[in-house]
Amino acid sequence: MASKSVHTESDITQDVQAGCFSGLFRLRNKSDAKNEFSKDRQSQVTQESLSSEADTSELPAYVQYPYGWYGGYEEQRAPVDQVAEKPPSYDEDVFRPDVVSTIESKLKELSPSLRQLSLDIWNHPEIMYAHDRLTQFMSSHGFSVTPHYLGIDTAFRAAYTHSPDGKPLKSARVIGVNSEMDALPGIGHGCGHNLIAMSGVAVALAIKAVLEQHAIAGTIVLLGTPAEEAGGGKIKLLERGGYDEMDACIMSHPSSGPDNFSAIWPGVACQPIDVEFFGHGAHAASAPWEAQNALDAAFVAYASISALRQQIKPDQRVHGIIVGRDWAPNVIPDYAKLRYIVRASNWAELEALRKRVRACFDAAALATACKIQVTLGAGYFELRNNDVLGREYANVVGRKYGMTTVSSSEGAKFSTDFGNVTHALPALHPAYSIPTEPNGSNHTPQFARAAATPEAHAATLKVATGLAATGVRVLADAEFARRVTKYFEDNKASTSS
Ligand SMILES: [Zn+2]
Ligand SMILES: [Zn+2]
Secondary structure, three states, X not given: OHHHOOOOOOOOOOOOOOOHHHHOOOOOOOOOOOOOOOHHHHHHHHHHHHOOOOOHHHOOOOOOOOOOOOOOHHHHHOOHHHHOOOOOOHHHOXXXXXXXXXXXXXXXXXXXXXXXXXXXXXXXXXXXXXXXXXXXXXXXOOOEEEEOHHHOOOOEEXXXXXXXXXXXXXXXXXXXXXXXXXXXXXXXXXXXXXHHHHHHHHHHHHHHHHHHHOOOOEEEEEEEXXXXXXXXXXXXXXXXXXXXXXXXXXXXXXXXXXXXXXXXXXXXXXXXXXXXXXXXXXXXXXXXXXXXXXXXXXXXXXXXXXXXXXXOOOOOEEEEEEXXXXXXXXXXXXXXXXXXXXXXXXXXXHHHHHHHHHHHHHHHHHHHOOEEEEEEOOOEOOOOOXXXXXXXXXXXXXXXXXXXXXXXXXXXXXXXXXXXXXHHOOEEOXXXXXXXXXXXXXXOHHHHHHOOXXXXXXXXXXXXXXXXXXXXXHHHOHHHHHHHHHHHHHHHHHHOO
């Protein structure tokens, strides 16, 4: 599947579900007409649970908007209507309204082909397909494409430089854009990365149009970044110098949530951990005393972590699954594997929490006399969105489309390898909502369906307009670019220990 798609050597586990909105809260059914379960309803739910996809709209409506949509606790208590503010006409204050008009016209012109691109990727959730489709698309629009970038089969770089007077550009700036494109096993584009792929293309092409039509110097670099859900594709690109040339980098991510809404959340740091227990098999009835039960080790660890969960912070997460191999009820398992993910608000807290989780694994091995092997996956740092970039983006989408935007130190508990990018250079990763079915947040078949709708396409193009305008300002406005860099340097200084 696509999420196992970084075809390169690595000492980390490649197929762990680590990334993006793996831990995002669900948007519960708004109606609370049925929150009591009668016997009839219980049998109905049981029936539904037997089908491959239950009707999640029948879940109780005990949460309307999850913690994090509006940042702080006080904010989330306010209904949406009360926190949404209609901004004034954008023409008065947005940087270069003529540029925004050019972006909008270009995206309107490209919209049918961008829609087709998004749907093609949605219909073919294989990463090599997306790589080939996207590189072909960028080449056909005048970008210089490097496929299989930096030794990664499914990464690519697409670049375009504009020099109004035809002279070589020495001091012109470089804006980076990212297109994620990987899918989820069994769910397809349940995280909407087809929209992210299309959005990156839209932003890059819109900026190109502006540079050409408004005689602005600069370079656009679109990176095709595979393996966000697992394997940390951007971390490999970062380590191999893929972001060195950029002055700033921008991308977006769809999620569920209120209509016409975008949030600049910090996300959380995250790390996958694979734990293998090696025991000794035996006949489960005739000689159980001969065994070292690896399944028991996994079970003890699972139970210990479930207890630990009560004593960790509200914004921390530890979640995982148990995987077997050749299990049978009459054979005591000699092997079991746990696949866990630890998340915390920042990397330092994550390391402390990981230590406590590790103790649960070790204790289980000790209790069952099994051997243990622990493999750490790629560590995703928390997002550090650049506030100067964020305000610029919010100003455009707020004034132009009346989009409600929030920025807060708290947020939804998602993680992304783009977090590592934000620690290395000025960068922005707004989330935005697309219309979803009830209880149909990221990583569900319901969200996959939502990612293919015309409404999702329209929401993505609004966000792309805001990002493209922000990217243009990095290239066109030296003072703005200086403030972007200064914020990054100051933030780095204030958060490093
Ligand atoms: Zn995801
Ligand atoms: Zn995602």
